Amino acid sequence: MALISIAILVVLGLTATAILLPKLIGILLGLVFRGVGWIIWQRTRSRHGYVIARARSEEEELRATQRKASTASLSRNGAEDEDWEKVESSGPGRIQNVNSSENNGSPSGESGRDADDWDGIIGFFHPFCNAGGGGERVLWEAVRATQTRWPKAICAIYTGDHEVNKATMLERVEHRFNIHLHAPNVVLLYLTTRKYVLSSSYPYMTLLGQSLGSLVVAYDAFTLLVPDVFVDTMGYAFTLALCKWLFPTVPVGAYVHYPTISTDMLASLDDKSGVQGINSGAGKGWKGKLKRRYWQLFAKLYGWVGRQVDVVMCNSSWTAAHIRTLWGAINKSSSSSGDGSPSSPAVVFPPTAVTELQSSIAVDAESEKTRQPVILYIAQFRPEKNHPLVLRSLRDFCKNEPATQPTLADHLHAYPDETHIYNLRLLAHELRIRDQTTFLCDASWPAVLSHLSTASVGVNAMWNEHFGICVVEYQAAGLICVTHDSGGPREDIVVDLGDGATGFRAETEEQFAASFEAALALPEAEKVAMRQRARRSAQRFTEEEFSRKWLEQVQKLVRMSKV
Template sequence: MALISNAILAVLLLTATAVLLPKLTGAVLGLVFRGVGWLIWRRTRSRREYVIARARSEEQESRAPRPKVSTNSLSRNGADDEDWEKVDSLGPGGVQTATSSESSGSAGGNKNRNSDDWDGIIGFFHPFCNAGGGGERVLWEAVRATQKRWPKAICAIYTGDHEVNKATMLEKVENRFNIKLHSPTVVLLYLTTRKYVVSSSYPYMTLLGQSLGSLIVAYDAFTLLVPDVFIDTMGYAFTLALCKWLFPTVPVGAYVHYPTISTDMLASLDDQSGVQGINSGAGKGWKGKIKRRYWQLFARLYGWVGQQIDVVMCNSSWTAAHIRSLWGSGNKDTGSGEGTASSPAVVFPPTAVSELESTIAVDAESEKTRQPVLLYIAQFRPEKNHPLVLRSFARFLQERANNPACAGQPEPRLVLIGSVRHASPDETHIYNLRLLAHELRIRDQTTFLCDAPWPAVLTHLGTASVGVNAMWNEHFGICVVEYQAAGLICVTHDSGGPREDIVIDLGDGATGFRAETEEQFAASFEAALALPEAEKIAMRQRARRSARRFTEEEFSRKWLYQVEKLVSMR
């Protein structure tokens, strides 16, 4: 009897240990992380005070009386300065809810929770903020919206771009994106560990390597300054989890451009067509089995990390669907179903739709100035699949040369515009693209423009006829919206955001073409250029109407609605 009692007691002890030990371990680790976070906060208090004092000093200098100028010499800058006296508090429906003299509605509908006078620090984690791509447009438009909503708040950007000071950075932002920011409340905090998130640092297990590397970079960021609200705008979800572990009272938000891993990536391992990204068909053999298992385990880890995030925004329906499937269980409720991991808020990226509409005409008269030019605006990186465009264009020209009906018509040209991260693999990539154009015998018909300023981009958008995008599962496709707003006929990859949200029929007809293979792209190029003039104009106008769903104003409204939740948590 005693033996049975001892056995039962032993089983109970083992069961209790199995249940309580993980919780105890978690509690101890939680205390350790909080202790480290407290030490970081204490050591960075003086820098925080310095950042705030310097921002206030620059603010006073910017508002100091200036020499009077004549009415005729007033510039756009003066108008922008006046804008900073105004506060935009816009809800999801686009209604102004408050000014400095009125109470402001919070995300949950309670009055007076979010004051227009909030003067905290919002940290934006974006180590490559000088890259000049669509993700950077989102960052800087988010900063502009935040500045106008909370004029006294400081927007601190954690960046690894040491070669660019603040004045140069803001000038480049204005030239590239036509976004003018209020300099005093923008602070650049320079990271020294950005190399740990560069993909070339991890020839094997790249996803895990970059994710763990981002923890090092995030720790570097927090030792520079602990913000009141922390937002990742580049896709490093692990940094947000680290923030919650170190600083439980700091609300964290994610703007997800692209899930680090997705079910589409796993499916691409079995793809035999070769069109589903750079890992298409890589699931064969023992290496393929290892890769598959590694991705499955990483997906589980990624899903757990995502559940630590307070507010989740996604740039497209496609991205939101993947994030929902990966992060959608066990996430905390922020008081609203939308904006959680189980129900991410779709906040379409800002596009200069209004400017393009006011600058570029789409009518019978403007059609006479359009040239048979195919335009591809995309960063010069492997995932943008420029080789597919070059090969498709070469095939298109060859088929056109063999078509007697095309004799005597102007020869089509291809223009590739994109940013290049210097001292990076991008430079080698574009060199290889130039070689490919030479090998395909289309060098004379192809133009490469690197780091083109916005005015130059505008010129090409106004004179080209067709806009191209060839990335498989493009998370959204800002350039595609720019094409539509400028009146170009789109030929995009039949996947991701372009298929789900942009190049769609809204009930009044097609707004472009979608393709997957080299043959399909070549055929779509021909079909787009061969449309009768009346149908060309009609399609351009339909596309422009479709693009109005993606304005900068619409982004600002939805962005502020979600960020107000984070501010109210603080």
């Protein structure tokens, strides 16, 4: 009996150890992280105050400059402008708050004064903020919306673009995106560790390497400044979890452009068609089994990290569905209500220059006469954009329509892959469409506008494109879209809203070629009708819609920071 009792006690002891030890380790690690966070906060507290004081000083200097300019202008213009004082200027140094207590539509019922009074620091983690792509448009539009809602708040951007100062950066933002920001309340904090998130640094296990590398960069960011609210706008979810571990009282938010890993990526390992991304069919053999297991384990880690985030926004229904699956609470049913939690992320479509395009480009029977048989592809020259699929489908199509002029444009891509571009030109030569194909590298916005106004068809061939800003630009400009039948274009953009088709979807090169032919063969009246339907559809993706939905979610983080 004694031996049995001892055995029972040993089993109970081992069971208790197995249950309690992980919890104890978790508690100890939590205390360690909080201790490190407290040290970082103590060291950077004075910088927090300095950043605020510097912003207020720049604000006063700007106002003084504006007052002098106004006085000088009044002296020149004479008494005819004696009523000028009755009009409050909203010039380049001033942001009007469009979300007053009458019209802000705030779900919380906060008054405009309460919203305006928040004067904390929102940290935006975006190490490549000078890249000039769609993700950067989201960042700067988010900064503009934040400044409009909370004029006293300071937007601190963590960036690795050391070659650009604030004045040059804001000038580029205005030139590239037509977004004007209030300079005193924008602060650039320069990271020295950005190299740790470059994919080129990790030839193997790239996903894990970049994710762990982002922790190094995030630590670098926090040693520069601990913000009152921390938002990642590039997709580095691990940085948000680190912020929560170090500073539990700092609210964190994520704007997810693309899940780091998805169930579609896992499924692509077994794809036999070869069209599901660059890892299509890579699940064969022992290397394929290792890759599958590695991705499965990483997906679990990614899901655990994502559940630490307070507010989650996704750029499309496709992205939200994957995040809901990966980040949703374990053993709980995921909701699709879109309340901004990890289990139910809010869909906030990225801002697109819809208003500018619609005001610049006419779509009617008269403008149809100026459209040329040009097929336009606006995309960064990267492997996942699948330019070879477009070129091969154009080879098939151009056999019957030799007059068609395909144009492949890369719009202000800051880091072009010259080798990849060379290989695409070589492929066009091998397919015997070199003379009909135009490559535009680092195309300016005026050049893109020119092509959008004269082209007839817009194409996007990326498998599982997370959203597809270029597709929305096609629609707003009146092009007939031919997109890959997957991801954001299928779920949100090239959809029938009840009054007819807004474009074509395809998967294979044969289907793309057939869609090009069908689009260009439409009767003129139907072409105009489809262009106009697509243009109406694009109204769902304006800057105003993005700002409204962005503020609905960020307002939750601001409330948390107040508490």
